[in-house]
Amino acid sequence: MNDDQSRALYDRALSVMPGGVNSAVRAAIEPYPFFVRKGDGGHVIDADGNRYVDWVMGLGPLLLGHDLPEQVRAEIQRTASEGPMYGTPTEVEVDLAEFVVRHVPSVEKIRFVNSGTEATVSAVRLARGYTGRNKIVVMQGGYHGAQESTLVEGDAENPKPSSAGIPQSFAEHTLPVPFNDEEAMRDVFENHGDDIAAVLTEPILANYGIVHPVEGYLETLREITDEHDSLLIFDEVITGFRVGGLGCAQSHFGVTPDVTTFGKIVGGGFPVGAIGGRAEIIEQFAPSGPVFQAGTFSGHPVTMAAGLETLQFAAENDVYEHVNRLGDRLRSGLTDILADQAPNYTVVGTDSMFKVIFTREGPSAGLLEDQCDAGCVQDPDCPRYDYCPKNAADVKRAETDRWRRLFWGQMKDQGVFLSQNQFESQFVSYAHTEEDVDETLEAYKEAL
The missing domain is CATH 3.90.1150.10 (Aspartate Aminotransferase, domain 1)
Structure with missing residues (x-):
């Protein structure tokens, strides 16, 4: 060529x-x-x-x-022709939020942002603010965007930054364990459980070769986090609205997290991220709660229209x-x-x-x-x-x-x-x- x-x-x-x-x-x-x-x-x-x-x-x-199917393309073009963005709420972001809440088991309320990275950054901050704890458990090799809290390697007793520019003091609050290792997860909670705000994981390791959970593993995460009053966060930036259809991977596996992060498909090909979950948790975001989160382009009308039309087309067709x-x-x-x-x-x-x-x-x-x-x-x-x-x-x-x-x-x-x-x-x-x-x-x- x-x-x-x-x-x-x-x-x-x-x-x-x-x-x-x-x-x-x-x-x-x-x-x-x-x-x-x-x-x-x-x-x-x-x-x-x-x-x-x-x-x-x-x-x-x-x-x-x-x-894109004609009806999807037409709605995106119509929305863009009315103006690029406004810095105020628009109806279409409410429509997309209602659609996600109807279909995804864990989501009672949702906050839209601009990327999968921004979604996981916000979810980690939310978990810490909601629980009053500092530490986050992640899976070794898992990827949750270009953010300080998850660009960490090593193990739970010796975490270290996986990128230059991240202070060691940041990495010490992140505890990496192997995916599919129930014993390692129980050990990390035995040693640090009182200060673990959340377990953050993809339901399937979808950014590291596509690794399925072994039978019962996700259920174990649900059980352990409940026992220790920690949050279970599913990163469904990749699997969301792809694995398990409109119910996402959590419906496929029958395990409901406290918080879910989204990206990719939920924006129909435009820059997007979102954090959804139980209402009492998501309401901790400003202005209804003390966890600050904001963004000029959040809920961008063209992205919201693209996401809504994509998901509605998927719901109504084969x-x-x-x-x-x-x-x-x-x-x-x-x-x-x-x-x-x-x-x-x-x-x-x-x-x-x-x-x-x-x-x-x-x-x-x-x-x-x-x-x-x-x-x-x-x-x-x-x-x-x-x-x-x-x-x-x-x-x-x-x-x-x-x-x-x-x-x-x-x-x-x-x-x-x-x-x-x-x-x-x-x-x-x-x-x-x-x-x-x-x-x-x-x-x-x-x-x-």
Whole structure:
């Protein structure tokens, strides 16, 4: 493929932007990323005119794909034509809030903000303000945005910043534990329970290879936080309105958190974040409570219109049936391909999310017939159960360099755009087709 324009654009970008990008993951591909000119359904077209099947979907927000249905596009354009923003409330933000409250089990009230990071920052501050405690438990390797309270690595007894610019004194209030490790969670509450404001976790580790909870793990988190009067916060920035449909992953798993953070799909492809939960907790936000939170662009009318129209379209059409069916076809097809070509590797994902993790070990080939048939769901009866990733460290031990340096480029050369590293999820949209799935599976066969 010719990439002269992308190379020239990256050369210009390096002169004016750090790393030539505005978000670090975009520069993960070497020697340089391709620059997108436009989207077309389930595809993107780059600056050189190359066309790719797009399974990145903006890293998750584009549930409907790049070509929005006419009614969604028309409402966004109508709202934008009436003025960019006002600094006052608008009816559409009330409409979107009512929609979320009707459909998501944990949400009685909601505050809209401008990004997933802003949502998790605000949720952490809210938990501390509501409980009067300082410490937050997070999952090792979990990602909750570019914020000081969660850019922390190590373990609960030796937390340390994972980024320059974060004081050690900040990191000491964050307690990382492994995902899916009930014993570690009980230990951290035994040692610090009186000062733990909340456990903050994705219901599925969706930003680190797609790791399902083992059976009973989320229920254990609900039980422990209740016992210690701490809050359970689900970060559904990625899984929200994608896993479990309009009820989100919490409805899929049947576990209701105290607070939920949202982003991506709830804004219909425009910048957005939100914090929802029990009314008595969310009302701690100013002006009704003492926890300060505000933003010039919060509840932006164009974003609110895009989010509302996207979710209403999903509710009234076959969006989830379509994307989940294609997701199942992808994962099932990949499972069959790996059984023949790379039996150590693991297919992960659920609903409209999918990924192949280049795990280094697996069961003997003769046992693969009884494995999970459409992505790992931590089934104890699956022969792969002892080998599939249970936490972020397991994903990190996979062949991540092979995935990025060899496999990703081979897929790109065949016209398939996958997320820029092994950790980010891939997503199916309403605009994708059976033909896109078939083309992608053939590309996997060739690249593997």
